[in-house]
Amino acid sequence: MRRLVHYVIIFWIHLSLGLLFASPVSAQQDSIRFEHLGLEDGLSQSSVSTIIQDDKGFMWFATTGGLNRYDGREMTVYSSNLIEKEGLSDKHVTDICKDPEGNFWITTVNGVTYFNLRTETFSRYFSEDGSNSITHNTAYGVQCDEDGTIWIATNGGLNKLQDRQKGHFKGYYIPEGDSNFRTVYRDSKGVLWVGSFGNGLFYLDAKEQKLVELDLSALSDEVVTSIYEDKNEVLWVGTENGLYRIDKKREQAKAYRNASGDPTSLSDNTVNVIYSDSRSNLWIGTENGLNLYNSKTDDFRRFTSDPTNPNSIKSNRIYSIYEDQHNTLWIGSWSNGIDKFSYHQKGFEHYTHEPNKENTLSDDNIWDFVEDKDKNIWIGTDNGLNRFNPQTGEFLSFFHDPKNQNSLSSNRIFNLAKDQSGNIWMATIKGLNKFNHDTQEFKRYMVDEGTTNSISYPSLWGVDIAADGRVWVTTSGRGVDVLDPETDQFVHYKSDPTDPNSLLDSFTTEVYVDSKDQIWIGTRKGLNLYRPQTDDFKSFASDSTIPKGSSVMDIHEDSKGRLWIGTSVGVFILDSDTHELLNYYNRDDGLPDDIIWVITNDHEGHIYLGTTMGLAVWHPETEAFDIFNKRDGLQANEFNAGAAFTSAVGQVYVGGINGFNKIVPSDLKGNPHAPPVVLTDLQLFNESVPVQGDFKSDNGKKTILQKTITYTDALTLSYADNVISFEFAALNFTIPEKNKYAYKLEGFDEDWNYVGNRNFVTYTELAPGEYTFRVKASNNDGIWNNRGTSLSLIITPPFWQTTWFYLFATVFVIGVIFTGYRMKVRRYKEYSERLEKEVADRTSELNHRNEELKNALEELEKARDEVVEKAHKAGMADLATGILHNVGNILNSVNTSAALIEDTMKHSKLQGLLQANTILRENVDDIEGFVTNNPKGKKLMQYYLRLEDPLKKEQQKVIKQSKRLTEKIELINEAIAAQQSYAGASMYADHISLGEMIEDALTLQAGSIDRHGLTVDKELDSVDPIIAQHSKLMHVLVNLIKNAKEAMAGNRPDDKVIKIRSWEDNDRVFLSISDNGSGIKEENLKKVFNHGFTTKKSGHGFGLHSCANYMKEMGGDIEVESNGKGKGATFTLIFAKAKDSNEEE
Template sequence: MKTSSSGPSRRTALHVLRCLLLFALILLLHGVARAVDGTRPMAQYLLQQWGAEQGLAVGHVNAIAQTPVGYLWIGTDRGLMRFNGLRFVPKQPPSPEYSPIERVISLAVDVDGALWIRAENARLLRYFDGRFTLGFPVNQGETSLTAIAPGHRGGLLATGLKIGGMQVTTGGVTRLRPSVGSLLISVAQTTDDTVWLGTREIGLFRWKDGTLQPAVTGVPDRKINCLLPTPDGHLWIGTDNGLGLWNGQTVVTVPFPAEFDHLQILAMVQDRDHNLWLGTSKGLLRYNTAGMAWLQRNARERDQAVTALMEDREGDLWFGNGGSLERLRDSPLITYGDAEQPSGEQFGPTYVDAHGRVWLAPITGGLFWMRDDAIHAVTADGLNQDIVYSIDGSGDNLWLGRQQGGLTRLHSSGDTFTAQTWTHADGLAEDSVFSVRASRDGSVWAGTLTRGASHLVNGKIEARTDGNVLSSETISAIEEDRSGAMWFASPAGVNVLRGTSWRSLGVKDGLPSQQVFSLLADSAGAMWVGTSDGLAYVDKGHVHSFSGSPLGKEPVLGMGVDQRGLLWIATALHIFSAPRAALLAGNLNPETIRSYSVQDGLRSTEGVRRFRSVVNDGLGRVWISTGRGLSVTSSGVGEHLLPAIPHVEEIISDGVAVNLMGDVRVSPNTQRIVFQFSGLDLRAPERVRFRYRLDGFDKAWSEVVESLEAVYTNLPPGRYRFRVVAANSEGRWNAQEGMLSFRVEPMLWQRWEFQLLCLCTLTLISIWIYRRRMQFLITQANMRFDERLVERTRIARELHDTLLQGFISASLHLHVTAEALPSESPVQRSLQRVLLIMERVIEEARQAVKGLRTFDGSSTPRLEQIFRELVLEVDEAEATGYVVVVEGEYRTLRPAIYEEVSRIGREAVINAWRHADAEHVTVRLEYMSGRLGLEVTDDGTGMDVATVSHGREGHWGLLGMRERAERMGARLQIISRLGQGTRIVLNVPAGIAYPDEPWGGRTKEADRFRLW
């Protein structure tokens, strides 16, 4: 063991000092930064630049503005550009209504959110809700505007060559006063409604209550380039010779240091934290209570004039510098190191002690500490010649694990340090100590690379553990949990010493890998474990891993927790953060796992394989060693980022852009529709996530996507509404939706007018076909009726000429015989009886012949009468359940129809009595306007399906009924089930059933029905 002491020293290697001299003057950031932090050195801001290579077509940036919907507008020498964070889109008013915009001089956004554009070759334009309108009427007589600015209470303030000062609103122009005698080049309005006018030659004027007064005293120069009103009623005045301030009483010149004297101020903006930013002829200048600071530029861009300035809704500063658009912003991480070196600068272990000193050990060797602008190198005990692998501390003691020098304790007395070292000669396992951990009981554990761990108790190496206890003799990390147990990480898993008992954890227990690089004790009692295959934690003896997330794919080299409860993770390839509470609760949302890049303040996203390469300090910040510098989380930055504003920017229909003005229509027969949208988050547009839905087609929202377009194919005609929502880089979803309603036009054959015409045509064709069918059926029926009429006539003639004449002849002979017999003859009575019978038969025969030859509907009984007389053919017991019902007004039937319907009905009723053993039979006769209906219902035994379809063998009743119905052109239904009775329904179309039906017509063939 050896001891030594040393005071602060400034001797160290040149490359290390060059790195450390770039550290910030102010390291501690308090509260939530709402704008660009004015306490930061200018070099610590993140500077981004866009030019022609990124799509910005500029000659020079003259003006910058942001509308409330989130778009950034850039006025350049080549026109007006709109920027959504990812791409620039030129914007021009519709032609030929307006002349094209060639050069934009000024931009202003009024309280209503409208964008006012002052162009060199065009009149003042107003852009609102996607439409350009003329902002300045042509008949006002003004040929050219010289300056514009938003009015305090709305509208726009403007100055012109002829009219001078004026106030422009959508309702018209209000003239303030005739010209002041010089060219007006700037205008502004303070909160007391005073209008300020800046001239090119004679200074500043103010207009209030109808009075114009010069403000000469105190103005630094007579050329007033720009004016900036403040929320408290003051006015900043930018001139060709410095800065002035109207303080409510008078104008005073702001004193500048000698290096800023006689500075030409071209643009101004005051951020929400009251930092005043000045665009000057020599670059960008920041002015606040701490003084003035230049934005340092490289030799090529040094002394370039800044002509446009703007603070966006996130608090970032945008400015136009030469031919490019640039942005300054705070970052969630601040990185220190020599950015000019191609290889960067690597730091290893880091530690922040109780006195606020930040201890650093570069990979190349040495030990340094920093506090209050001063950086010190420690040379005690040869530390400047050795590589420090690990740093830990307790109270005034700092414990160092060294590559060659063993275990060293630095004891501080103020800023004076005393060194004491333990080596192999003092019982240390070996002199190469990779990990050091000071436990709460005052002892110190030292983990070596090849000989296990040593335990220093009360200044002596008390015990040495070896491979008989530890899974491996290489100790990569040591940690103490809340219960006092010691955890040892190695390439063969984790060993836990609790009291005197040991426990091993590995892949069999749920760890993603046996190789463990880092450990972190959680205040909630869990132990975080970083392995070669991702992150895990041990809680109450159970191992939980994150194999299915980004945290379960890369080697975890270090971990730390900040004051917001975010777990920061350094892997071999990325720097992540995730809510610790959500991870422990198992509610891991991939959207809340954030990966950081150079745009967040890092110079490298690669972690460093050193014990305690990620540490916490007393202020709740996390320090992270990376491949190109040391980074620290910035308190408050990015805590409450505004949500991204979703917009539907364009619809592409089969490769052609659709006009989004007015009623949006997509041409018919479109095969592919592409919706292009954006989420306006200028700070991190590439991290915006989206969900979308097409109302009228989609049933639910889409999955979370990163792409900026949605594709639909073969949408049917109709009205739709496309909706999109966006989430910022923190996973915060905006309740506001971007939406666009549109209509897919139908083809000619899909239009309702065409479909209605087709329906009407089809209806007329159907009616024509029906009538032709009815005429055909009637003609066919008439032909059959004619044949039957001829046959009946022949039969009647034959009966008359043969059978009837024979009966008459026989009757005459019987009369002669009866008269020849005496009246007393017993045969006389018999002959008289025979004669009476023969007379009755002859009379009936005559009537039958007459019926065969002619039919008189008025002299025949009605159908219902025929059906009622059927009871005479059955027993009285069977007739008790028989009912005949007539509905509708009686109508005369065609003779053949009368005969066929009566026979079908008779067959149905007789079958119900004779074959179905029915107790109740109902006959329903319906005289309807469109048909003649007959329904016979019984409660008999019924029939099976086969009998209904094909009839019963040896019986022809059902078949005969179907044939008669078919012959008439009628529809017959037989509905029956075994044990459930039978229902027979006959429907005869009116044109066939009734001779006076107009559908049947008054044809010659139809008249033949009346012969029956």
């Protein structure tokens, strides 16, 4: 609607245009749309000598500035390094061929290079005197045979590779003359052809193993630049003096040269390249244009650079041509990059105004179409009326002529309609016009201030013809005018806010007469239907139909009788009989935008909807949309209101701000090729991993890739390599920005991640184990390669989690147990002999301790009495009571332990041991016989064995209670000291500067923060000191910073920010630590401080639990906030303020 208002404002500017009445115009330019790649797309240099595609699907471009690999998004450049003697033998590449193993042989102006694509390693070959090297360093052509034989054409002879490892070649020469060769080619019969510089065409005699000149006088002195055999086994030879068609059997040649004034002749005599595509089209690149040979007419169609046409080739100097496996034709030029077009490009034939040509469309701003009874298409524009003949492609333009009353009243024509007599009606910015088909003249209907029967307003937007012949016209502010052609009188309908049966708004945008002769009016505020019985209007402006206030842009009835209403908030579908709402579509349903400017349908029932973001085509069988934009060949992504139409033969016309498109619906077929999917890069910690080179990380140097990631099937990484990124590409070059991707890491991801055209993913903190990374992709038309590509990934564990470590630990433990068992048996006798003495000594010791304890108790009781007496005397009853209370509790525990020791001694097994030892001493002289033969001796040994465990338990119990007695005594001392401390002063607490603590914590983490690329944003207010313990607070701060770092591991390197803020109120000090990382699910917010709870795959849930405990111990608190997964998290610490000395007093 803004566009309509805009045109009203600038109406007066265009009234002054007065142009010729009519002028003949020719057909539009060729429909092939070329797209361009240049330096701005990453090409290393703009002169492209040869183009090739490898087995994976990458495109390779050889230039004078290096070799370029293209994946549809990025260029990877390979050049030469003369200092390091690495890479290409020279960056000026002249030709490439692919051997049976898929590797490249590359000729340059300084040597030959073998390029292993799997390892990205180069072998370079140079000419050396007195050796079997290549015969000359300047090499122009290379041929890779199916059997692996390599032929190289140089300035000093033809070379055949004999030993790649040793760099041995065999040379072939012309018997007479210079052996200066430019190209080499193997035909379908196995004949090897060689083109020379000034000596004609040669072939290799297989038996004689020598070069023989083809006996053609026409070629004898020619510079042969290219050789190619077409599908019919015809040999074509390009020279600097024309193109030759060779009859190999008869040794005859037909020459094709440029003929001045003949546009069907070869565009230039210097032929640089010849190529036949998969459709048997023969393409010839010359120094002045691209040529397509027509075998039926034996002539050529030219494609040349046109600066006014963005879809033409950019340069006329064509040096290389190649068709990829998905039918995109690539054209390399000299000094102007690459042009390409796809045989799967959509059939959007584009017509525009060409300022520098007489024969052109009158203007690019297109408003409407209508078809006359002669099948011509009439087109209304911002600058004139055009009649277009689709058969001949010719235009005839009509303009306003101020000297001719029978010309158009204005050049700005917004809407067109055809009446039953074949006359064309035009709504213009200056009145209504009728073009009489018979007289070929215009009649004007203008505003006449002297009568109410004229048109009410000059600025008109819509026109249509009712069944009764009356002409309905919409205006930009005065409602609707209706003309009776018999009387030339108008009646007027306006909006009346007090009348619900009037128009919704006087700014009327569209009028449409449907197949049932119902008249629909579109306004800025909704839709109206004219009711002839009552001569008023029904309104559609409610939630049940079309929302009130929705501007109507276009109205169209489809073949099913459904009315499609294009509005500012989507498209509404009404039943033309019941007027009920059938359906509604907007952006949420797949439309590219909510504003619907144009609507039409083809003969197959597809609905075409033009928006401000492209063209949507609705399929009735699926109710889904195909979306097309300028990259598909549309005139633009934006359309003008009502500029859509379908002709009687089924061709669809859509217009907008950059001309119009003629569409043959059958040509909108999709690209059927599912794209190859490849991995293009592996990164660890956001750094690309080199091939066969050391990767430096915190874990040291190591070689990870033996082959490029594209050719790698399995990968093993350490648990410490915990930030892993993959980049991938779909090698479909037909609008590659429309390729879409999905990935999945089996063993980690439960489902596929569909990520649109994003072609990278990062994983962090993967647990040790086995995974499979999978990627699949679709082409520009949504055809998926569901098999995609995959990579087996193993994350090795730390050594303490490995099987060998577990095995070693198990063997070690078994060994310890076995050794211990043997030692236990050996010491049995010694133990028996020592046992009696040890028990006696222990008993004596325990008796001694009991005596000491009794004495200690007596002394404590005495001390207690003294303390009470002194406390009363000193007025310290409260202190004494506290001490006595604590000491009394501890004394109760002392009494308990003493009683347990006494009971243990009364019921000890020591008495039984003494009796057993007495029997043993009685038989000491024959102890071996006594133990072996005497039943008492056998029982005595069994008794000893049974006695071991009870004695050990008694010993442990006594030792335990003894330790407890010692501890209780120490507690008594502490209780007294503590009580004294409390009586004299409060417990000591650190007064800590929060700002200094934050700086210390960040200093501790500085290395990790830099390594992971974190940005720290501090907003620290000046706050009072806090009460806290230094070590516990440092633990909390470091833990929260570390957690924030780990939560952001999956973010982009430039999107990892930790924000630290501090503030205070009257009693408390606050500190928050925020991140923009993975966030916390709502259901986990109350669990994060629980012991053992964690969301990490390898976490233990101790960190935040300990933080919460420490904060409570220091008299503070900790809180957490998060808006959910992927939204980051904020942890807030709350401290009590430290009171100053005055407040304490």
